Amino acid sequence: xxxxxxxxxxxxxxxxxxxxxxxxxxxxxxxxxxxxxxxxxxxxxxxxxxxxxxxxxxxxxxxxxxxxxxxxxxxxxxxxxxxxxxxxxxxxxxxxxxxxxxxxxxxxxxx
Amino acid sequence: xxxxxxxxxxxxxxxxxxxxxxxxxxxxxxxxxxxxxxxxxxxxxxxxxxxxxxxxxxxxxxxxxxxxxxxxxxxxxxxxxxxxxxxxxxxxxxxxxxxxxxxxxxxxxxxxxxxxxxxxxx
Numbered sequence: 012x013x014x015x016x017x018x019x020x021x022x023x024x025x026x027x028x029x030x031x032x033x034x035x036x037x038x039x040x041x042x043x044x045x046x047x048x049x050x051x052x053x054x055x056x057x058x059x060x061x062x063x064x065x066x067x068x069x070x071x072x073x074x075x076x077x078x079x080x081x082x083x084x085x086x087x088x089x090x091x092x093x094x095x096x097x098x099x100x101x102x103x104x105x106x107x108x109x110x111x112x113x114x115x116x117x118x119x120x121x122x
Numbered sequence: 123x124x125x126x127x128x129x130x131x132x133x134x135x136x137x138x139x140x141x142x143x144x145x146x147x148x149x150x151x152x153x154x155x156x157x158x159x160x161x162x163x164x165x166x167x168x169x170x171x172x173x174x175x176x177x178x179x180x181x182x183x184x185x186x187x188x189x190x191x192x193x194x195x196x197x198x199x200x201x202x203x204x205x206x207x208x209x210x211x212x213x214x215x216x217x218x219x220x221x222x223x224x225x226x227x228x229x230x231x232x233x234x235x236x237x238x239x240x241x242x243x244x
Binding site for chain 2: 014045047049056057058059062063066068100102104109110111112113114115116
């Protein structure tokens, strides 16, 4: 199975909302509600921001939200802030052969 | 404080071997699934493999790209996780992260180390 498909880059102005898509197949994203999202700032380790499609870990801003429709998961960031500028990765369980797939990553630029 | 700290990275020639370590602190390693995730320079994240917890007999799983070459082990008494990498290839060059899978949050990598760089080059 191939990596999940994300747009290479998205951008938005402070205060705006953006959405990052993550497209898989019926063998991964479409078959399990086990999509997670990670934020990674340059030179830092990734940080979990969404798990099980739409749940937020303690301490993560409610400006981050997740959803899923068929084979595509989405991450929405509302009220964009400068600190949101980072790379974002989706991840899905992919069954008992492949186990885990990550997306290729999306670079968010806050204009 | 909960922490993961990787070590053991460095420069190795193609075909060589390297063993990475991950020291865990602030939590009981025995209870948790532990995974390795890597990131090639300027590239995205790639899952490497997993060792399940004691309750699941410490069973392991690997990505197809490393199966047969990499081996994950753990010593819960030493609070340590290991990644033995053999027959290394240039495409294994990456930062290797030690992670906790389904720790505080189910079905997600909710704790990450700072990573250790492995460079495979002649």
